[in-house]
Amino acid sequence: MAAIQGGFLANLGRIYALYTGTFIGFTIFIGVLELLGVPNRVLGYLFIFLTLGVYALIGWLARTAEVNEYYVAGRAVPAFYNGMATGADWMSAASFIGMAGSLYFGGYGGLAFVLGWTGGYVLVSILMAPYLRKFGQFTVPDFFSARYGGNLARALAVVVLITASFTYVVAQIVGVGIITARFLDIPFQLACFVGLLGILLCSMLGGMKAVTWTQVAQYIILIIAYLIPVVVLSAKVTGVPIPQIMYGQALEKIEALEKTFGVAQPYVSAFTNAKGEYSPTAMWNFFALILCLMVGTASLPHILMRYFTTPSVKQARDSVAWSLFFIFLLYFTAPAYAAFAKLEVYQHVIGQPIASLPAWVSSWGSIGLVGACDGANAAQTFALCKGVTGNGDGILQLSEFRLHTDAVVLATPEIAGLPYVISGLVAAGGLAAALSTADGLLLAIANALSHDIYYKMIDPNADTKRRLVISRILLGLVALVAAYVAGTLGADILFLVSWAFSMAAAGLFAGLVLGIWWKRAGDAAGVWGIIVGFGLCMFFLIATEFYGPWVKQSLSWMGDINIVKIRGRDVAYIWGINNISVGIFGIPAAFIAMLVAGWVTKPASAEMQDFIDSIRVPAGSVRNAEAAH
Amino acid sequence: MAESKLTASQQAAYWEKTKRLMLVILAAWFFFSFVIHFWAPQLNQIRIIGFPLGYYMAAQGSLIAFVLMCVWNAKSQDRIDHEFGVQDE
Numbered sequence: 001m002a003a004i005q006g007g008f009l010a011n012l013g014r015i016y017a018l019y020t021g022t023f024i025g026f027t028i029f030i031g032v033l034e035l036l037g038v039p040n041r042v043l044g045y046l047f048i049f050l051t052l053g054v055y056a057l058i059g060w061l062a063r064t065a066e067v068n069e070y071y072v073a074g075r076a077v078p079a080f081y082n083g084m085a086t087g088a089d090w091m092s093a094a095s096f097i098g099m100a101g102s103l104y105f106g107g108y109g110g111l112a113f114v115l116g117w118t119g120g121y122v123l124v125s126i127l128m129a130p131y132l133r134k135f136g137q138f139t140v141p142d143f144f145s146a147r148y149g150g151n152l153a154r155a156l157a158v159v160v161l162i163t164a165s166f167t168y169v170v171a172q173i174v175g176v177g178i179i180t181a182r183f184l185d186i187p188f189q190l191a192c193f194v195g196l197l198g199i200l201l202c203s204m205l206g207g208m209k210a211v212t213w214t215q216v217a218q219y220i221i222l223i224i225a226y227l228i229p230v231v232v233l234s235a236k237v238t239g240v241p242i243p244q245i246m247y248g249q250a251l252e253k254i255e256a257l258e259k260t261f262g263v264a265q266p267y268v269s270a271f272t273n274a275k276g277e278y279s280p281t282a283m284w285n286f287f288a289l290i291l292c293l294m295v296g297t298a299s300l301p302h303i304l305m306r307y308f309t310t311p312s313v314k315q316a317r318d319s320v321a322w323s324l325f326f327i328f329l330l331y332f333t334a335p336a337y338a339a340f341a342k343l344e345v346y347q348h349v350i351g352q353p354i355a356s357l358p359a360w361v362s363s364w365g366s367i368g369l370v371g372a373c374d375g376a377n378a379a380q381t382f383a384l385c386k387g388v389t390g391n392g393d394g395i396l397q398l399s400e401f402r403l404h405t406d407a408v409v410l411a412t413p414e415i416a417g418l419p420y421v422i423s424g425l426v427a428a429g430g431l432a433a434a435l436s437t438a439d440g441l442l443l444a445i446a447n448a449l450s451h452d453i454y455y456k457m458i459d460p461n462a463d464t465k466r467r468l469v470i471s472r473i474l475l476g477l478v479a480l481v482a483a484y485v486a487g488t489l490g491a492d493i494l495f496l497v498s499w500a501f502s503m504a505a506a507g508l509f510a511g512l513v514l515g516i517w518w519k520r521a522g523d524a525a526g527v528w529g530i531i532v533g534f535g536l537c538m539f540f541l542i543a544t545e546f547y548g549p550w551v552k553q554s555l556s557w558m559g560d561i562n563i564v565k566i567r568g569r570d571v572a573y574i575w576g577i578n579n580i581s582v583g584i585f586g587i588p589a590a591f592i593a594m595l596v597a598g599w600v601t602k603p604a605s606a607e608m609q610d611f612i613d614s615i616r617v618p619a620g621s622v623r624n625a626e627a628a629h
Numbered sequence: 630m631a632e633s634k635l636t637a638s639q640q641a642a643y644w645e646k647t648k649r650l651m652l653v654i655l656a657a658w659f660f661f662s663f664v665i666h667f668w669a670p671q672l673n674q675i676r677i678i679g680f681p682l683g684y685y686m687a688a689q690g691s692l693i694a695f696v697l698m699c700v701w702n703a704k705s706q707d708r709i710d711h712e713f714g715v716q717d718e
Contacts, residue, residue: 108669111687115662118692122658125699126651130706134717244689248679268684270669278670287663294662312718314707321699328696335688517648613640616647618710618717620634 031421040420044183047424056201063205070207071138079315083322086306088219092437093175094497101405103338107267112289120297121324129307131516133316134615140301141452147515148526156530160507168500169441171493173486175434183427189487196483218432225429233340247336250343257346281576292583296501299508302444313618341412360414371402446475498580506537506586525598533590544579548572661691
């Protein structure tokens with residue numbers, strides 16, 4: 001096995017180049033099938049099942065019985081490939097499916113996601129990744145335990161990890177469900193479980209090792225699938241296949257069309273309200289969201305644990321740069337995707353007679369993601385048309401066209417009249433994005449339960465075999481629960497994901513940063529940082545989301561509180577801040593709590609300070625890692 | 630690898646340099662994450678190949694800066710590591 005493993009690692013470049021070539025060949029083959037008249041449904045099945053099959057195969061080939069391979073992929077993942085794997089781990093259904101959609105609707109406001117989901121890597125790079133790699137254990141709670149005096153800190157970190165990761169993974173399974181339901185033509189709940197099978201096949205047997213090599217494969221598919229439709233659109237609209245440069249032209253055309261449609265809030269205008277006036281609240285929301293997403297990036301355990309897998313500290317640092325580069329490739333394309341999609345809708349959908357609308361309107365309409373709401377009884381055909389009154393003139397006006405955020409990326413190839421093979425490709429990419437993130441998250445949760453709770457806190461004498469069996473069982477159970485919640489909830493992907501970022505940011509960021517950068521911080525500081533930061537964040541989240549009227553009544557001393565009707569509830573916005581950015585209360589609270597607790601209690605012991613000195617330097621061994629016990 | 634413990638003063642000097650690098654990049658990060666976007670409405674008056682500049686900075690300009698910052702940190706920190714002989718490969 002060792003020889004094969006060595007052979008695999010030595011030939012990574014050749015293996016993945018061959019894989020990429022095969023995938024492109026396969027896509028062309030499906031394109032030929034389409035020309036020969038094979039029905040779209042079959043093409044969709046081929047894309048979804050063949051890619052799922054490949055992931056399962058990799059997962060099976062990478063099965064392992066070694067703890068080091070199961071938890072940290074044997075610490076043998078070179079910086080470049082860890083960058084790709086992190087890219088796939090990072091870019092979720094929210095990035096792939098949701099982001100261009102929120103740019104499509106939000107214009108400049110949507111760019112908060114583009115900024116927030118990239119800039120955080122600078123923090124990972126300068127503040128933590130190299131030091132966590134040097135620390136060299138298995139999980140993020142391991143660090144909290146070693147640094148802040150043992151099991152209490154470990155348990156608190158596990159609570160934050162599980163709350164944030166579970167919220168996040170539910171959103172991913174919703175994404176898998178949307179894609180599978182549309183392209184396999186099966187009900188959404190069932191689709192969630194089909195997707196789940198794909199997730200488990202990847203991660204069950206090989207843990208981190210399997211997830212890593214599957215994620216590299218998934219990155220390649222998702223980036224190809226994201227770039228191709230935009231490149232084709234750009235060539236079609238502007239004649240030049242470089243969408244990232246050419247969409248400036250699309251933006252200009254959109255602005256011209258907005259004037260003819262009488263749109264009040266221009267697409268590219270920064271910090272404006274619905275009337276198109278400058279709005280400070282819009283600006284503060286923009287910055288609050290950026291901060292939460294960036295700090296959340298640097299706190300989410302499924303991302304941080306990827307930097308435990310590189311062979312050295314230097315490679316951990318290099319790998320952060322590669323990660324951000326691979327993520328950047330998709331993120332700087334997303335605004336182009338949104339702009340071309342919007343232009344396509346403005347030019348070729350709006351103003352068309354209802355009778356001659358293309359087939360995609362009804363196929364996406366039937367699963368409630370598109371609505372053409374002209375006639376009086378449109379709501380019977382299109383669930384999205386509920387509450388929209390059309391003028392019944394037989395023409396589709398801008399105000400009568402409804403498109404779900406999550407449908408923008410998936411439906412644009414059809415909207416633009418591109419061949420169906422591209423739609424299938426995009427579906428495969430979206431699936432890769434959602435599955436890869438779900439894999440990473442489930443593994444983070446299962447590892448926290450099996451390694452941190454079971455092995456470290458309940459049964460420290462458990463042998464390797466038992467630990468891995470328990471880990472696999474827990475992985476399956478958590479996945480089942482997540483799929484069940486996703487299937488019944490079916491919530492909006494983007495807001496769930498944003499919450500997960502706020503939770504992780506408020507709970508873990510201060511403890512990680514000050515744990516490395518402030519030697520004085522003792523056990524109490526770490527413990528109180530999590531309790532206050534995470535506690536406050538969860539309090540505000542639950543209170544504003546579910547008890548909006550109570551917040552307005554009881555917390556009015558805090559300042560402006562208004563109630564916004566959203567997601568079918570009365571949600572309270574404190575100081576006009578949308579509650580997806582609830583981390584802005586928790587993050588500073590965690591720092592203040594740590595500083596206060598750090599100064600009033602006695603400083604960390606000399607052994608602890610020596611331990612910190614040793615993880616600050618790449619070379620040498622980690623000293624006193626067990627000082628806490 | 631051989632155990633190469635730095636003396637206390639070497640450790641302090643090493644960390645001082647590392648910290649300074651961190652703070653400089655942190656400042657750059659703050660500028661490209663927040664400061665520049667305060668002026669997005671004004672920057673939007675300027676257009677470059679169709680892009681309003683404020684929009685461009687949030688959609689592409691700052692992102693390029695972030696990637697460069699990560700590369701910058703990896704390269705500079707590596708140089709500091711070599712200077713003190715504490716690189717790990």
